[in-house]
Amino acid sequence: MPKHKEYTILLLSRVTLKAHEFITKVVQSNSAFGPCPEYICKCGNIQSDICETATVAISSVYHQVFKTKTKFSGLEVLGFDKTIITDELLSDLPFRPYNFQLGILRIWIVKIGCSNEITTNLAGPGFKSAFIYQYNKSRALFFQEIDKNHCRVTIYYECNAYIDFIEQNPDLVWSKIGILQKYNRNQLFELTNQYTTNLIQAAQIPYCTLNEWNNKEIITNIYNYHLKCCIIANINWYQFFCNKFEQPNTIIELRSALQLIYPIEHEIGERKFRAWKAMLKNVGCSDITPYEKDQSNVLNNLIRACMHLWTQRISY
Template sequence: MPKDKKTIKNTSSQQLIVPFRLHMRVSCELNGEIFIISIVQNTTSPFEPGFVCTCKEKSTEISSSASTAITTLYQEIFGKRTEYSGPAIMGFYNDQIIERLLQDVTFFPIYIKIQSFLVVVSNIGYSKNNGCRGAGNGFTSSILTKFQKKHSFVSQRIENNTCILRIYHESNIVAQFEDETPTNVWKKSGINKKFDGIDLFGITHSSVQTILQNPPKNNILRICTVDEWNNFEILQQAFDRHIKSRKTGKTALLDNWQSLFIDWLSQKSTIIQIPKALQNIYPVDYQIHHKELCAWKAMLIACGCTNVTPFEKKESNIEFWSRAMDPSADKETLLNLYNAGLICLKNNSPIIIDKSMNFWKSFKSALDNNRRGIDGKIRILSIIAENFRYNDLREKLQV
């Protein structure tokens, strides 16, 4: 059988890229025994999938190859030197399985060879910035190279009109560089000097340029904007696509799911807390499962919302989401409050831990940095304002 491949040739001699889905499990019968291959989080290489094979109460360690996982366990059980192809065992040559794996995939990574480097473009973002040759916010690519004499994974992104390099040793960020253009940000890194940074980003490659020079009229990932939330037909499309179609949990119980968006629009703050806001549309004591939560987050993105959480997932499962057209002010305000120690995460519920003058000074500073929204109005975060009287807010913050 052929060795591991992440691409499969179809009948047209084209290469079809098939994604590995986390938590995917495939069972097969080999020599009269049932073997199960599972895709898990790779603990040693977090940017690659991990594979575990199980049979007869025996399991392998996490492997970076499906072929290694199945072959190792088979040889251990039967004492033979037979080797198997992981992709074949997992059904990557089965049209029905491939079709299911490709469901909802809207963008296929572009692999670019630059001498000894392999650049992987995993997302496209558009702009009219000449220094970025049409690439804009959301553009994402990666490259493997050496940094400080160690093999490193480099994440390349354009965020808030800034080009960012994040360099990882295993799962740890060891360096970060920012500048206005890909060329300049790579110069700051001090490595791979004979290459132009815009090439290392993958932006100048013909396949990428073809996409960038022909931007879609509509963002295919976004179904509506906040201004369209009053159109329930459009909201229903987003709900059907991201919640109902996935059949996650008891969607039949969600007869009032639109209230999530109605209430959000009616409140003065542009920010809500997830999953707290979702619990209001489910029956009392209903436990929202992980898959449901992921589906709702996808729907929020499709409806024009942005995750503005100022801390990492390992600190808390709660998240803050903004409906602002430009969420940068919400994000910076939350970050300032969090860095000042004014938002404490206790029992997965954010609370304000200090009502002293230090609190008011820090809150006032955060507010001054983000004085007004796009409509010229000052807004106080509802997660904070609900803890104080209206007169206190006016007196201390002078708003």
């Protein structure tokens, strides 16, 4: 195992097996395809190497502790088979790859992008989808992308061979490829499905991460979308974000925080309050008490809290 190498902890799990406490850390590593998870398990003074799977990490330590060859499902030990845990882990993801069946094709949508282009059903730069089909009598991967001025289909086949087709829109690019003619071209890109349409529309709403709160240009764009139409002109709304960005406390009691920037006698109505909540949800906050209006109104900067708890730097 490399020494003095730093890793970012993404998740920490603790489970008791035969009265022994096993601690598993999910750490961030890098591969040719970008960031990826790796796993470290520890029980007492016994610690695994950094492993590609949780199963290997946990089972290797279990073998050393109990001198048996029992193998555990790493995902189950981490609790990933429990809906309550997976829902929590996935709750703040802005997007998850999904798929739909189109005739004999199973089309995966791996990224959403938006634009004002009618020919692509408002999909735009960054949109990516893929499926597997035959090309030149070989099994092939069709990888589809929408860029600013064109659509691209890259066909990977026969090991490392590939070919690119580029045209202005899905109809032209698939006409050039010359297969799967019975399908609507936007269907092949998976642009006509209602779920995809909803995601594209949602992508039109500006948002940012917590680390961008000190970028006034980005925050102003979100403010213009959610708040500008219902806020009085002399309110220093940006100071609210500057103050919270500098504070270590990750929990915001929203009404109390807003009273600090509004005039003393100003009443914050429900419409304005909802607008503030909508803006905060689009800058990385999560509502930890989604109750009625006469109950507590607290927004928790959940992502930042997770970073505070789990994104530590450790050396091995």
